[in-house]
Amino acid sequence: MRANQIPTREVERTPMRFTDRVTADARHGWPIEAGRYRLVINRACPWAHRVVIVRRLMGLDEAISLAVTDPVQEIIDGDPHWVFTAETGSPNDLDPVLGIHALREAYLAREPDYDGGVSVPGLVDVPTGHLVSNDFDRLTLDLGSEWSVLWREDAPDLYPEALRDEIDALNEDIYRDVNNGVYRAGFAPAQDNYDRAVTALFARLDALEARLTRQRFLLGDTITEADIRLFPTLVRFDAVYHGHFKCNIRKLIEYPALWAYARDLFQTPGFGDTVEFDHIRRHYYYVHSAINPARVVAAGPHPGGWLTPHFREQLGGRPFGDGTPPGPPPLIDRVPPIG
Incomplete structure (x- = not known):
């Protein structure tokens, strides 16, 4: 679908054409x-x-x-x-x-x-x-x-053999209802399409809230592939999906556990240091002219909240398991810090 084209059917992602490994x-x-x-x-x-x-x-x-x-x-x-x-x-x-x-x-x-x-x-x-x-x-x-x-020395195991079935099943749910769900809501061609997408999205966020109330990460004590797939949607949620895509039943900051979990990841090396909010806002609000014809780019929310204490360490756990955090990114790859 072209950026300025009004959708006529529900968003479906076509299979990737180039899948060599x-x-x-x-x-x-x-x-x-x-x-x-x-x-x-x-x-x-x-x-x-x-x-x-x-x-x-x-x-x-x-x-x-x-x-x-x-x-x-x-x-x-x-x-x-x-x-x-x-x-x-x-x-x-x-x-x-x-x-x-x-x-x-x-x-x-x-x-x-x-x-x-x-x-x-x-x-x-x-x-x-x-x-x-x-x-x-x-x-x-x-x-x-x-x-x-x-790999670097002491790199983490993000896809442990013993957890792969559980990770795959959770990834499928998160992809359907959250990762792609925000797009299905934002580009819904009719009210009933939107209603189905936004209902499934927030039902899944509610379930994730309950899950993360009792454990630090999605699969327990350490970061896995599942956390990596959820984080990019969460970090964009209040900045673009809540308003621009009409995913506005609740904001991320209104979910105590999810919001703290997202901040925990953001403050972990490898997550927040790959986020550039200016690029996120400019792309979504400018390019999607079908749902924002004036291409007015929203000014907020200010990202400073991502640096506030999350207190998730009280749940225990080791983010990298038996591994260690990565060092600083190369200078050429660094994003501007939150001001």
Whole structure:
């Protein structure tokens, strides 16, 4: 759907077209190799955000370089595209490593006749300029399992074998009702579609509130893949989803446990240091002109509340389990601090 196009049916995410995997045994033809791949993201996009978090937590900052597109998409041939600009560190509006202006160029390098949508994140093979994968779901799992040869020392286990079934089931519920649920509400083509989406969204948030009242993280004492998938939606909730997407039965800050949990994660290395609220607000309010025709960008809420004490440590637990927190991000990857 184009950014300025009024939806005519409920939002459904089409399967990813490019789903090759970079694995330890290179069974898809893409080997694990430091410096070979570039991760193209947008700071506003929650689907890209989860991949950035895993990259940070596992210490893959140096092994996989990061390319950040402009928060405002550019219309090319009638469609919105993720592009590189000087604002996000791309002199002459070209990515300094890939030498391209729009991510779609990597799609076309891989498949010259491709005429589908272009999404972030995109993992690109630097030597050829070909897109390897835009499968946001699989990318986080592979960075947290297949790339072990390049992990930092004492990296956490985000997808423990014993918990995988439970993580997968919870991820499915969170994706359906929360991650994608906010979009189904925001782009609902009719009242009944909106009513179903927003009801399911807040029923799930209520259930998560109850769950997190008694334990520090979604699966207990440590951070897992499930927390990484929930956080990007929570951190955008009051800033854009509550008003812009009409998810306004309650704000995140009105959920005592969820709000404290979200602050706990935000203040954990690898989470808050990957958030750029300015990009989030500018992208959503400006690009989605079908639901915000004037493209007026909201001024608030002020993000200072994310730095207030959360007291979740009283529930015990070890955020990284037997691992340790990641160090500071490389200078080139840092986001502006909350002022």
